[in-house]
Amino acid sequence: MRKVNAIIERASDGSYSIYSDADDLGYLVTGTGATVQEAKKYFEGGYSDIKKSFARHNEPFTEVEMVYKYDMASFLSYYASSFTLAGLSRITGINQGQLSHYVTGRSVPTRKTVQKMENAIHAFADDLKSVQFI
DSSP: OOOEEEEEEEEETOOOEEOOOOOOSSSSOOOSSSSSSHHHHHHHHHHHHHHHHHHHHHHOOEEEEEEEEEEHHHHHHHHHGOOOOHHHHHHHOHHHHHHHHHHSSSOOEEEEEEEEHHHHHHHHHHHHHHHOOO
16 A cells, blocks of 8 residues: 655644645645644544545545654654653754754754654664563
């Protein structure tokens, strides 16, 4: 099944929006909400509604798998309740002040920095997955 990016972005009012980046499907899916979970709910509901509409009209529908991707400001804002910038700095090796600039949008990370953060966060998550308690 084809994979399509579902881009999660934070709006200036603090809400979140999600949109698919594929413009060749014959349909467009979007969702907005006060939280990422709410935006995902509307996004996935919209996808389901479009699929049903295509079926009702006997139109061919290209089914896809959505891959959620955050822009940096949205990720940092969304996970602010789980990670402090100081903690995230320790995990990623990126200066806390620079992370703050990414949150506010004063600065946009380079592709290399994005990859560095993604690799460090995935390694941290893998480490957490290996934790066991007695």
